[in-house]
Amino acid sequence: MNRFELIESLVPVLEDTLVVCNIGIPSQELFAICDRENHFYMLGSMGLCSSIGLGLALTTNKSVVALEGDGAVLMNLGTLATIGNRAPDNLVLLVIDNGSYGSTGDQATYTSEATSLAVMARGGGCSNVIECSGETTAGVLADALSAKQASVIVSKVIPGNRPLPVVPIHPIVLRERFKKVI
Amino acid sequence: MANQSISSQLVDKLKSAGVNFFVSVPCKLLAGQIRLLEEDTDVCYLPVTREEEGFGICAGASLGGYMPCILMQDSGLGNSVNALKSLVQFFQLPVVMLMSYRGSPGEPVPAQVPMGLLAPELLRLMQIPILHCHQTMDLDNIAPLIEHARVAESPVAIFIDFQLMEGDA
Numbered sequence: 200m201n202r203f204e205l206i207e208s209l210v211p212v213l214e215d216t217l218v219v220c221n222i223g224i225p226s227q228e229l230f231a232i233c234d235r236e237n238h239f240y241m242l243g244s245m246g247l248c249s250s251i252g253l254g255l256a257l258t259t260n261k262s263v264v265a266l267e268g269d270g271a272v273l274m275n276l277g278t279l280a281t282i283g284n285r286a287p288d289n290l291v292l293l294v295i296d297n298g299s300y301g302s303t304g305d306q307a308t309y310t311s312e313a314t315s316l317a318v319m320a321r322g323g324g325c326s327n328v329i330e331c332s333g334e335t336t337a338g339v340l341a342d343a344l345s346a347k348q349a350s351v352i353v354s355k356v357i358p359g360n361r362p363l364p365v366v367p368i369h370p371i372v373l374r375e376r377f378k379k380v381i
Numbered sequence: 382m383a384n385q386s387i388s389s390q391l392v393d394k395l396k397s398a399g400v401n402f403f404v405s406v407p408c409k410l411l412a413g414q415i416r417l418l419e420e421d422t423d424v425c426y427l428p429v430t431r432e433e434e435g436f437g438i439c440a441g442a443s444l445g446g447y448m449p450c451i452l453m454q455d456s457g458l459g460n461s462v463n464a465l466k467s468l469v470q471f472f473q474l475p476v477v478m479l480m481s482y483r484g485s486p487g488e489p490v491p492a493q494v495p496m497g498l499l500a501p502e503l504l505r506l507m508q509i510p511i512l513h514c515h516q517t518m519d520l521d522n523i524a525p526l527i528e529h530a531r532v533a534e535s536p537v538a539i540f541i542d543f544q545l546m547e548g549d550a
Binding site: 246277 | 435
């Protein structure tokens, strides 16, 4: 399973949550599979999806899913300590770990070698950390959301990207339609 | 209010202007404010590990309908340019930046001065409004600045001089 197929399987589970989606191809794939007003496509600022999700989760009662990538988490590792200590129960950090920087030409990340984001998340203080295959992730996410406790899911998939255009929504339109459903 | 510490006046001015969400990257000049926020049950406060991360969290809080503020050194502005331009300013989110001005007289660490001297010019280049607080009366301009952040849907910066914090509790 690759990222596109994983996102396809997650879309039904994400319907009643607020989704903050990683920059680049992950956002383009989510947009192409299913565009909803509860999706916040980052458009810029690589590495900050989990942080935006944390700030949002701290200021709303709704469930927030930060749909992150392995390369982006490696860019902002401090987030695992902040989330490990301060995440409210309504935050799920779901790292799509394909071991590659998909949006920039599939260069390998260190999670394709010796690095484990699940171990790093536990080391950061995150208590509910689940590493799973892409095929089982939708069920794991549904369980994490119904458990109503902060969770980190590291979903292992293979590299690969759909050739898709940039998300064609103006940032202010995106902001306003997202705020309406919060 | 003559006996109230500058730190306490600053936190009160921010809160009365509607700021209700704070993150901090530490600075000894802002230690008083951070100590107050740690004990403040009226607002959400959390320490963060780096300025860029803090701007991400503030952006999320702004989407959630809060008025966020990041406490940081001006040197941290160098870590934050892309987060400000491609997130906070791109989505036009009001965020208050409360920054110690480490380029001012009283700064004991030589390496803090170059980024301190650059910071106001960099903010102007980034089109971020600045309030520079040299003395207590400048704090009265905090409320109008934060209202401007709302109207302009923009981050705004407050600089705090060394000499203003001198002798603060």
